[in-house]
Amino acid sequence: TLEELGEMVASASLCGLGQTSPNPVLTTLRHFREEYEAHIIDKKCPAAVCQGLFRTPCQHTCPVELDIPGYISLIKEGKFAEAYCLIKQRNPLPAICGRVCNHPCEFKCNRAQVDEPIAIKNLRRFVADYAFNLGVKYTPKIKERKKERIAIIGAGPAGLSAAWDLALEGYPVTVFEALPVAGGMLAVAIPDYRLPKNILRKEIQDIENLGVDIRLNTPVDDVESLLKDGYKAVFIATGAHKGAKAGIPGEDLAGVYDSI
Ligand code: SF4
Numbered sequence: 702t703l704e705e706l707g708e709m710v711a712s713a714s715l716c717g718l719g720q721t722s723p724n725p726v727l728t729t730l731r732h733f734r735e736e737y738e739a740h741i742i743d744k745k746c747p748a749a750v751c752q753g754l755f756r757t758p759c760q761h762t763c764p765v766e767l768d769i770p771g772y773i774s775l776i777k778e779g780k781f782a783e784a785y786c787l788i789k790q791r792n793p794l795p796a797i798c799g800r801v802c803n804h805p806c807e808f809k810c811n812r813a814q815v816d817e818p819i820a821i822k823n824l825r826r827f828v829a830d831y832a833f834n835l836g837v838k839y840t841p842k843i844k845e846r847k848k849e850r851i852a853i854i855g856a857g858p859a860g861l862s863a864a865w866d867l868a869l870e871g872y873p874v875t876v877f878e879a880l881p882v883a884g885g886m887l888a889v890a891i892p893d894y895r896l897p898k899n900i901l902r903k904e905i906q907d908i909e910n911l912g913v914d915i916r917l918n919t920p921v922d923d924v925e926s927l928l929k930d931g932y933k934a935v936f937i938a939t940g941a942h943k944g945a946k947a948g949i950p951g952e953d954l955a956g957v958y959d960s961i
């Protein structure tokens with residue numbers, strides 16, 4: 702590894718120059734290891750500055766790597782339905798993300814160096830709402846049906862997105878949700894004025910239309926039992942329900958609540 706090579710050069714060198722030359726790499730490895738791993742293993746530059754690793758900084762920064770330049774070009778040509786279908790290919794929840802994503806893509810948009818970033822999130826919300834209001838349907842291609850059943854624990858955004866991707870790959874998917882409603886935090890934590898429930902229901906319905914079986918009021922206590930029931934794989938997408946502590950005096954007093 703890079704680390705072993707640096708240590709070997711430092712220990713095997715006979716002069717001061719050789720002994721100290723690996724220091725920049727070894728020091729930065731110690732303090733910024735995750736940056737090295739992101740670049741070398743994931744081929745991702747979290748700061749979106751290594752241009753050799755991406756096509757556009759916006760797409761590279763988006764967690765689902767949406768084809769942002771592609772859908773903006775289609776919107777520019779007035780092809781809103783086509784833009785919607787292009788987005789749906791990678792993101793089953795465009796109207797939801799168009800409302801609640803914290804849009805890291807816009808923070809890296811090159812256009813900000815000229816005046817202001819492109820309104821990437823709002824443009825997507827616009828085409829998703831256009832499709833919703835006009836009944837535009839996206840019919841994805843489903844690969845050859847497979848027989849291995851997959852279980853997903855949790856019907857929040859991660860579980861729902863995984864269900865969509867796996868269903869497109871042809872797997873029969875069952876989602877087990879402890880609550881009486883699907884959507885996780887989208888359903889129970891985000892208020893209606895930010896994310897109307899009919900939008901949430903519509904995008905979940907699109908996922909169910911692929912054949913995904915969402916079982917509400919069905920908590921899972923034992924992952925092993927799912928494997929024994931014949932599921933070939935289990936994806937645990939139970940979310941992060943606990944707030945992080947700030948580590949300051951008084952945070953455990955009565956009347957102090959976490960904000961997650
Ligand atoms: S706003 Fe949309 S394109 Fe931007 S990071 Fe979020 S999901 Fe990706």
Ligand code: SF4
Nearest residue numbers: 757759810811812819
């Ligand atoms: S201008 Fe902004 S939105 Fe357009 S491709 Fe460049 S980074 Fe992406």
